[in-house]
Amino acid sequence: MAESAQSAVGGDERIKEISPLRRALIRPELGGMVGTVAVFTFFLLFAFDSGMFTSQGVMNWSVVSAQFMIIAVGACLLMIAGEFDLSVGSMIGFAGMMIAIFSVTLSWPVWMAIIVTFALCVSIGAVNGYIVVRTGLPSFIVTLAFLFILRGFTIYLPQTIERKTIIGGIRDVAEGDWLASIFGGKVGQGFFVWLGDNGLIETFERGTRQGQPVVDGIPMLLIWALAIIIFGHVLLTKTKFGNWIFASGGDAEAARNSGVPVNRVKILMFMFTAFCATVFATCQVMEFGSAGADRGLLKEFEAIIAVVIGGALLTGGYGSVLGAALGALIFGVVQQGLFFAGVESSLFRVFLGVILLGAVILNTYIRRIITGER
Amino acid sequence: MTEDSKFHHGDTNAQEPIIRMIDIQKHFGSVIALAGVSFDLKPGECHCLLGDNGAGKSTFIKTMSGVHKPTAGEIIFEDKPMHFEDPRDAIEAGIATVHQHLAMIPLMSVSRNFFMGNEPTRKVAGINFFDKKLADEITMEEMRKMGINLRGPDQAVGTLSGGERQTVAIARAVHFGAKILILDEPTSALGVRQTSNVLATIDKVRSQGVGVVFISHNVRHALAVGDRFTVLNRGQTLGTAKRGEISPEELQDLMAGGQELAELEGSLGGTV
Numbered sequence: 011m012a013e014s015a016q017s018a019v020g021g022d023e024r025i026k027e028i029s030p031l032r033r034a035l036i037r038p039e040l041g042g043m044v045g046t047v048a049v050f051t052f053f054l055l056f057a058f059d060s061g062m063f064t065s066q067g068v069m070n071w072s073v074v075s076a077q078f079m080i081i082a083v084g085a086c087l088l089m090i091a092g093e094f095d096l097s098v099g100s101m102i103g104f105a106g107m108m109i110a111i112f113s114v115t116l117s118w119p120v121w122m123a124i125i126v127t128f129a130l131c132v133s134i135g136a137v138n139g140y141i142v143v144r145t146g147l148p149s150f151i152v153t154l155a156f157l158f159i160l161r162g163f164t165i166y167l168p169q170t171i172e173r174k175t176i177i178g179g180i181r182d183v184a185e186g187d188w189l190a191s192i193f194g195g196k197v198g199q200g201f202f203v204w205l206g207d208n209g210l211i212e213t214f215e216r217g218t219r220q221g222q223p224v225v226d227g228i229p230m231l232l233i234w235a236l237a238i239i240i241f242g243h244v245l246l247t248k249t250k251f252g253n254w255i256f257a258s259g260g261d262a263e264a265a266r267n268s269g270v271p272v273n274r275v276k277i278l279m280f281m282f283t284a285f286c287a288t289v290f291a292t293c294q295v296m297e298f299g300s301a302g303a304d305r306g307l308l309k310e311f312e313a314i315i316a317v318v319i320g321g322a323l324l325t326g327g328y329g330s331v332l333g334a335a336l337g338a339l340i341f342g343v344v345q346q347g348l349f350f351a352g353v354e355s356s357l358f359r360v361f362l363g364v365i366l367l368g369a370v371i372l373n374t375y376i377r378r379i380i381t382g383e384r
Numbered sequence: 385m386t387e388d389s390k391f392h393h394g395d396t397n398a399q400e401p402i403i404r405m406i407d408i409q410k411h412f413g414s415v416i417a418l419a420g421v422s423f424d425l426k427p428g429e430c431h432c433l434l435g436d437n438g439a440g441k442s443t444f445i446k447t448m449s450g451v452h453k454p455t456a457g458e459i460i461f462e463d464k465p466m467h468f469e470d471p472r473d474a475i476e477a478g479i480a481t482v483h484q485h486l487a488m489i490p491l492m493s494v495s496r497n498f499f500m501g502n503e504p505t506r507k508v509a510g511i512n513f514f515d516k517k518l519a520d521e522i523t524m525e526e527m528r529k530m531g532i533n534l535r536g537p538d539q540a541v542g543t544l545s546g547g548e549r550q551t552v553a554i555a556r557a558v559h560f561g562a563k564i565l566i567l568d569e570p571t572s573a574l575g576v577r578q579t580s581n582v583l584a585t586i587d588k589v590r591s592q593g594v595g596v597v598f599i600s601h602n603v604r605h606a607l608a609v610g611d612r613f614t615v616l617n618r619g620q621t622l623g624t625a626k627r628g629e630i631s632p633e634e635l636q637d638l639m640a641g642g643q644e645l646a647e648l649e650g651s652l653g654g655t656v
Contacts, residue, residue: 250503250514257500260489267487269475269501327491381490381542 038321038329041372042336045319045365049340053347062350065211065225075342076235077290078316079335083242084286085313086334090246091279092259092326093142093149095135097156098287098313102306103164105131105291110177110301111167113184120180121189128288134160135284139277157310165303181299193234193289194296196227231293235335238286242331255279259326315362316341319369323377340365400463401426402563402595403448403479408457410443417443419619420457425564425595430586432598432606434639435616441599444616445566448597449481450474478563482553482570490542494534495523497541498556526555530585547578551585558589565589566597571605583609603635615639 053062061067081098088095105127112123138156142149168177184190206213206223213223246252257265258275265272287306295301319337322329341362348358401424410418418440425431435441446452448459450468459466461477468474471481488497499519506515520537527534530551532544541549550570557565567586571579586596586609600606606613613630615622615638622638 248513248516250505250512253496253500253503253514256492256496257489260491264487264489265500267483269472323491327489377491380540 038376039333039336040321040376041369042320042330042333042340045340046336046343049343049347053343053351057347057351060350060352062347065223067346067350069225069229071343071346073229073231074346075339076229076232077294078312078338078341079235080231080238080286080290080293081283081309081313082316082320082334082338083238083331084283085310086317086320086322086329086331087242087246087255088279088283089314089317089322089324090259090326090329091255091276092262093139093276093279094153094314095138095280095283096150096153096310097134097138097160098283099306099309099311100157100160100164101131101134101284101287102291102294102309103301103303104134104160105288106295106301106305107164107168107177107303109292109295110180111171114177114179115171117183120184120187124189124193124292127292128285131284131288131291132281135281136277138284139280142280143273143276168301168303175303176300178300180295180301184296184299190296191230193230193292195230197230197233199227202226229293229297231297234289234293238289239331239335246331251275256327259328261327312341315366318373319365321369321373321376323373324370328377328380337369401460402462404458404460405444405448406458406460408444408447408459409455410440410447410452411455417619418447418454421616421619421621423614423621423624425597427563427595428590428593429611430590430596430598430609432600432610432613433616434600434603434606434613434635436601436639438618439616440619441616442568443619445481445568445597445599448474448564449479449566478561479566480557480560480562480564481566481568482550482557483568488541488549488553491540493538494527494541494544494552495519495537498523498526498552498559502560522559526559527552530555530588531581545578547574547581550574550578550582554582554585554589558592558594562594564595564597566599568599569601570598571600571602579605601639603632603639607632607635 062071081102085095085098108127108130109120109123112118112126113120116123118126134156138149138153141147141152145152165175168175184194202211202223202225205211206221211223211225214220246255254265254270254272254275257268257270258272262272287309290309291306294305316337317329317334318324319340320330320333320335321337322334344361345358348361349355404422404424406422407420408418408422409416409420421440421444423431423433423444433441433444443452447454450471450473453468459468461479466477468477487500489500492500495516496519499522504515504518504522505512506518507513523537524534532548532551541552544552550567554565554567554570570582570586574582583605586598590596590609596609598606598610607627611627612624613627613635614624615635617639625635
């Protein structure tokens, strides 16, 4: 193949040799990679002593980044398929509340509460998608409606049933539940004890847990994030369906003419986004032991920002799951890093706005290179 | 898509038409778009369909590609009467249409575009994966056959010129088993050099035994590749001529002046 590519270059004098830099530029992950390196360099230089790079610190920003990653992968695939979902944040609150109501108020077994919640939320995702493809309305409007509908229910239901907006006690009912431990548990405890014993990570120096490692395992949230990223990346780049996702977002009409089931692809991506939001919600509920009506606020925008930093085009048809994951990592590291560095947290929003603008401008430029527009 | 159905060379009697459209009529309410058009196409032939705007060219090819059902008339495809319910039927039978506005996605690579909707898969551990290596190889090979030198299979379609995009679309249709290729004004938006590329592509496709229906209102483009020429005017055939039987001037007159002349003839009472 390399040879034929070479001869092809020689074959047409009008095709200019493109520089490796330009070639690298059209990789969607580039922005995310550069950003990740920049962010880590910055914090290693200016916040190294702040505790950000101790085992506990690393775990702190890893967990925050993993949360962003889970919803960013869903938002990324949906955006590449040409649609948005603004109801992600409300979906997170709604899903958490449903698990709490089913398991605490209705005393269902937790595994059943989780499964029913997943089925419910993924169905709502399907309804979102169905309305979008049937009416041809912008997904922006349809999912904006669901942003309010779901948030409304998330506040209304616990208030009517329990007369409060936070339902607790989930940790008690989830004790020993097989499915709950898949979302709320930790893995690798033995490994961390070994690391602690060998002085590779910090251990508690005093108190009842003296000698035990400060970080005692990898939360399942991280495993979920990793699994969803791998799944999303393989689906997008290595399967037939992935090609359909690109095609549906690139030009739905052209894709339809070529026999791609565009509507099915889009609805499935709405369902996947809802699935990711529900994973996020379930992990959060299991970690906190409670569900609150205000959970997940603004998460839809944070997911979209991570995806855009990761190089996806807002107009669809182009992007990368790995890029979105890096975008989420930048997001998490900066948010927690500023906290460690003692910077006023409101400045995080300033940073967010600036980096979003920069990313969108860069992406537009990249798009011009790819499509050869002037 | 199986391997062996990739190409359909005209190994049967080359003089036997693959498709015959007999006395096709199409009415839209009170509007008569086609008032009895007959047309046939042989394998390995380029049959040009000429006519001015509103002559019924588009309606006619849409009837052939299954978009419209004829009000009256018969379609005989490979010696069997055909009734296409929708464009899918026609595509499956081997009638591919390359539209003016192409089914190409600029942001996607050539090889991803080439196999869009027909991706080859390879089983790994029970899961079907998109066989990108095979797709890339076939794409490079097919493009080379058509005389397009790609930088690589990952090159985005957006970087190709209009003529090259037409060629990719044509190569794709042929690769996926088209026996009849309908090209709807493929050269109307192209420059001189790109036009000649597309015309060369048509010639290559024809030599593989595919029948080409070439719709145009440019007589010179049609004469460059056409074997036969049918002129449509106001929903009717003005006649079919073989290559060499008709001069460009005559063809031009037939297309541009046919209607005017007919009217003139009427008003002058048969003196012209």
